[in-house]
Amino acid sequence: MHPYDPCWCGSNIKWKWCHKDREKRPPVKIGRLLSELRDQYSQGYCSHPDAGAETCSQKIIRAHTIQRSGGLAGITEAGHVMSVKAGVQAIFDNEGRIDPILDGVRGASTFNGFCNFHDTTLFRPVEIGGSTLSAESVFLLTFRAIAYELYTKRAAVRAVPIQQQMDYGASFLKQAIVQQHLHYNAVGMKRGLIDLESIKKRYDSAYRSNDRSEFSVYAVEFSEVLPVVACGAFYPEVDFSGNQLQKLGRGSAEFEQIAFNLTILNGVTVAAFGWLGSKNGPPAAFVESFKELPDLEKSAAVIQLAFEQLENTYMRPSWWLGLPEEWRNFAVSKIKAGTSLVEEREVDALAKRPYPFSVVGVRSEFG
Template sequence: MIPNRSTKIGRNELCPCGSKMKYKRCHGAVTALPEPKAGALDAQARKLNAKPTCLSPADFHADCNGSIIDSHTVSRSGSLGAIVRDGHVYSYALSIQSLEQTGGRVLPKLVGWRVASTFPGFCKHHDKQLFAPLEDQPFTGTAEQCFLLGYRAVARELYTKQNSFNQAKLRSALASSTRDASLKMMIDDFNHGVELGLRDSQAHKERYDRVLVKRDWQSCRALVVEFNGVFPIQCATGLFPLQDIHGNRLQDMGPSAHSPSTITVASFAADGKSFVVLSWLDDSDEVSRKLADSIAACAALDMPGVIAALLLQTSENCHLAPDWYDPLSEDGKKWVEAQVMEGISPLAATPPPARAGGAQYLGAISVSQTTRL
């Protein structure tokens, strides 16, 4: 069932902006209010984040032990450790304040590698126990390992979508105060899309939970790309693929009783080389396999650039090697920025990954082999 739009704010509710005033006397008032400071808005948005909880399957919650920890979606020791310089990697942290400081540009920022890629997703016990086949064993591309890479990404996507849903009324309140009807309509449509995205993410997380509980690894499909060196972009994300790398349409998004197909993408390092794993479940095979097929059919020389563009265009959870990013030419850094904007701005007109032209920025790294599950 499609959820009803739930961002209407009651006049006597406390204003979502955090002023502790009733909405009718704050952002819902007839008279215009002073424009709030970016830092204050970011702080209020963080207060609305989902309450940390262990995102392991409900069947496992009786075994929860320890506090909810900041779980790494990209392994700290293996992956981030392979690209770190002086304890830092480049990451993206979108905020109103950062956009204000950069004039609307989305640029990576050096952050400590211990906090990069983290989210409060699992209790200490399940963060260790669930992902032991990834963290404590060599990566050999088993169905279990590919599934767990996807599971971690799906859990993070659910958490981020819940946060965005919780912030919907804040967005509506700020749009109302501008008296701009077109902006209010755009925010209303965006919030409704967030509702639908949360619904679909919840449905897929439940499906992944069932596979994990039953250890039904044969339900997992995957494409594993192995590189001969360390890929400079480490990432973990889940997405509803709309097109393949050539821009061919795969599925449509919008109001529907059925959840769209999903796929996860993980880029990580292990034993001095890197892997990019696209994984999905069998119920998403018809759509997600086509994206994987389009990548597998790439010429080996083109594949690093295509994958780099795909990661940057589809996820803000990308972490860049300083020793790769800093020496890039001005054109190279503009290329990175253009890929990132494609995933953020509806006005961006960046070519799809196969035509993005990124191979020249990936240096000597090359594909060793590709395998399918």
């Protein structure tokens, strides 16, 4: 290669300053990479639709994506929860293995995505005791899930150039493998970021105009508290009966996202789905397949869904540690599918449910 040509790795940096002689350079210390990555994930800003210099308080806080008093409290033991997210973040320390780890409830599920004032005022209806299931409470939970996903995606895209330094001192072949993996990953993430930026804008305007006509919701209330809580949004690719709904990476249409909250409202677990847009697109089809499940299979189905699709998932420690090893291994394989470690999602990823993680009944449905 000519030294001043753009590097083969796609970094947009000239080869001379990028990959030329990289195999001869000392490896970058993993501790430094990890701390740079952490910095990207803690850059705070306020996600409120009216965020701005005049309306925000100065202080960006570690906002809970799952309300602490109602949601997380129901699965906390001795101040701790079992965290999938912390396990995924520790993947480098664990040489590629993902194991959920104990995490203090104070920091669990938080992101620096709201100012103090807006976090308190916006989510008051779902934070106070006795808050119940309504279109408005699901809208708020959904809004927070979307804000969280956008925040995380922005950080992930900023983190790509940091990850691209992982191959210092490695052979050319290894450099090529690392960079190719990161490149495809980055393409997908940038695509996802564009979608999320546009989805978040639509939620902002639905909030400001107080117009919820484009917003769809479906939720069930279980008859007790489940041992798992989760919050996030995802592209529904496959449904609960093994149908393909949309295939990512094909075509240029915007893929449709659905937000999913598994949390506790008014003393029982609630599984709430919310989405903006089409009333008969992939999110609606996804929800229809969930409705068709026998009521006694729904609690296990939402737990498996959280493992399969969301990193922002937390379990009651004694429940997780008390599961048969085979069940735990299965859950970990689902968590892996949710990260980019597994290439393509199996069409029966949600339809095949060999382990009844829970058999709690449904008390009511909404939407």
